[in-house]
Amino acid sequence: MSGSVLRAVEVSRVFATGAGDVHALRGVSLEVGAGELVVVRGPSGSGKTTLLNLLGGLDRPTGGRVLLGDGRELSALPEKDVLTVRREQIGYVFQSFGLIPVLSAAENVEVPLRLLEVPARERDERVARALETVGLAAHARQRPYELSGGQQQRVGIARALVAEPAILLADEPTGQLDSATAATIMDLIRSLTHRRGLAAVVSTHDPVLTEQADRVVDLHDGRPRPAATVAKRTVRETGAGE
Secondary structure, three states, X not given: OOOEEEEEEEEEEEEEEOOEEEEEEEEEEEEEEOOEEEEEEOOOOOOHHHHHHHHOOXXXXXXXXXXXXXXXXXXXXXXXXXXXXXXXXXXXXXXXXXXXXXXXXXXXXXXXXXXXXXXXXXXXXXXXXXHHHOOOHHXXXXXXXXXXXXXXXXXXXXXXXXXXXXXXXXXXXXXXOOHHHHHHHXXXXXXXXXXXXXXXXXXXXXXXXXXXXXXXXXXXXXXEXXXXXXXXXXXXXXXXXX
16 A cells, blocks of 8 residues: 555564463554554454554564654654654544543543643634534533443544544444444544544454444454455455454
8 A cells, every 4th residue: 555654564562471472463564544444353362452552652563663654663763752653643542431530521632732732722622623523512521420431432532533643543442332332433433534534443353343444454363364254345464463
């Protein structure tokens, strides 16, 4: 793929344990372009979270490289530069929502802008737009415990996108939601990815949710499944799992 926003080249990750080395990833390669939703599918332990952590600069590969669209190797940058990339270019959505309980929905969404030292008036405007985008403008002052699971995840999506990143990473974003709410959240992620030209990577163990994907990377026990078992719109990727 030309013009990729995010690229993994033969990335591997080995974790040392008392029982020996655990090969979580074995030479995974993938590319994600602007406006593309890539779903990483597989059961627990297949490599999904490890791969997203490497793509987002939360961890560094044992082997291989993670490259940004400008050609910089994220996996080789100094930690302070990785932190800047994470704050400015990457939005994260977590399975557990990751909201701060004592803050309102608006205050939770505002956190990334405070870290970027965005002026107060601009913060207020961008938070209001973000909450409007996810359909929660009327819930700005409510705290997480006053919101449903789906609403909390919408706050998480608004927070991930409020700094206008180029990359969106979502790790099992529907894992704590019922099937109807999960489908709604995936619809929202797909719509925002295409409208905003995001490079989005979403992990899931739910095969139904892969129907929303532009492409699927199907992982199992650290290796890709045969192409014949992958969903209809899937393109086979080279690589392995978690």
